[in-house]
Amino acid sequence: MDFRSSERVAGPSSEDVLPPSTVAAVKVVIVGGFGVGKTTLVGSVSEIRPLTTEETMTQAAVGVDDIAGVERKTATTVAMDFGRISLDQQLVLYLFGTPGQRRFWFLWSGLFEGALGAVVLIDTRRFEVSFDVIGQLEERNVPFVVALNSFPDSPTYPLEELRSALDLPDNVPIVECDARRRDSSRDVLITLTRYLHSLAVTSEAS
Amino acid sequence: MNQPSDWELDNPERLYVITRGRSGSLVQALDLVTLIVSRSAPHPGMQPEQAAILRICRSPLSVAEVSAYLRLPVSVVTVLLADLLAEDQVEARAPVPAALLPDPALLQAVLHGLQKL
Numbered sequence: 001m002d003f004r005s006s007e008r009v010a011g012p013s014s015e016d017v018l019p020p021s022t023v024a025a026v027k028v029v030i031v032g033g034f035g036v037g038k039t040t041l042v043g044s045v046s047e048i049r050p051l052t053t054e055e056t057m058t059q060a061a062v063g064v065d066d067i068a069g070v071e072r073k074t075a076t077t078v079a080m081d082f083g084r085i086s087l088d089q090q091l092v093l094y095l096f097g098t099p100g101q102r103r104f105w106f107l108w109s110g111l112f113e114g115a116l117g118a119v120v121l122i123d124t125r126r127f128e129v130s131f132d133v134i135g136q137l138e139e140r141n142v143p144f145v146v147a148l149n150s151f152p153d154s155p156t157y158p159l160e161e162l163r164s165a166l167d168l169p170d171n172v173p174i175v176e177c178d179a180r181r182r183d184s185s186r187d188v189l190i191t192l193t194r195y196l197h198s199l200a201v202t203s204e205a206s
Numbered sequence: 207m208n209q210p211s212d213w214e215l216d217n218p219e220r221l222y223v224i225t226r227g228r229s230g231s232l233v234q235a236l237d238l239v240t241l242i243v244s245r246s247a248p249h250p251g252m253q254p255e256q257a258a259i260l261r262i263c264r265s266p267l268s269v270a271e272v273s274a275y276l277r278l279p280v281s282v283v284t285v286l287l288a289d290l291l292a293e294d295q296v297e298a299r300a301p302v303p304a305a306l307l308p309d310p311a312l313l314q315a316v317l318h319g320l321q322k323l
Binding site for chain 2: 010011012017018019020022023024025026027045051052053054055056082084085086087088091092093094096108109110111113114116117143182186189190193194196197199200201203204
């Protein structure tokens with residue numbers, strides 16, 4: 001008996017394959033704290049069920065007694081969910097829901113390089129976690145928009161108050177979003193694309 | 207989650223591979239969204255992971271998707287792909303180069319695609 005035949009075959013289903021004419025891909029990163037709704041947003045707009053890529057991170061075990069005196073390492077796996085939207089027959093967009101803790105971002109080499117831009121998803125119940133994330137994007141010159149994901153007990157702040165609290169320039173869009181809804185999540189991506197277009201046209205003119 | 211005082215962060219260097227482009231060889235980095243397309247079928251005696259890549263990349267598939275379906279870290283997948291690329295068993299379709307971003311025409315194409323959702 002061939003035991004291997006009982007293994008599930010890995011790979012995309014027939015509905016999930018890209019047309020052979022697909023030649024280029026672009027990426028958008030969704031950033032934000034734990035539990036803010038990144039995977040929910042990705043899942044709402046993705047044409048495939050969100051997939052997960054994992055990277056390992058080694059951790060030196062400090063203060064662990066070892067007879068041989070050898071420093072022991074353990075590996076931790078960090079996961080990142082992502083989805084996909086085919087834009088046309090040649091071009092596909094990938095959306096990466098980055099890990100909540102930004103130090104894990106760098107396990108995926110080049111995650112932000114070449115990205116079109118980012119969506120900073122914020123839970124207004126704890127928006128302070130966004131400061132660090134926004135700072136990282138600004139440092140890396142990754143253009144972004146801010147989307148406020150609403151939860152049942154979310155306080156509503158006037159947008160301008162949030163803008164000032166986050167120290168954002170006037171031209172950075174801040175929009176409301178329900179990450180569970182496809183149309184709302186799509187609109188966030190459209191807002192980002194239009195914003196990026198305005199930046200591109202402005203830089204071409206100068 | 208345990209928070210020991212001493213974390214060692216793996217920060218992998220980007221793996222650059224030499225691929226044959228229309229205008230000759232070019233060195234490119236394998237990005238998460240580089241699209242991989244098989245040029246040949248797996249042959250007997252081939253390393254199982256490489257055979258699996260050839261099977262699932264019959265249609266274009268991103269490096270990230272290869273990692274997800276094969277349940278291998280991207281860092282491992284890129285090494286496997288480097289070998290397959292060197293032997294011309296797969297083709298790499300690079301993402302839109304960063305130098306071209308942001309290109310207004312590209313952004314229009316993205317916008318039109320999103321509006322169809």
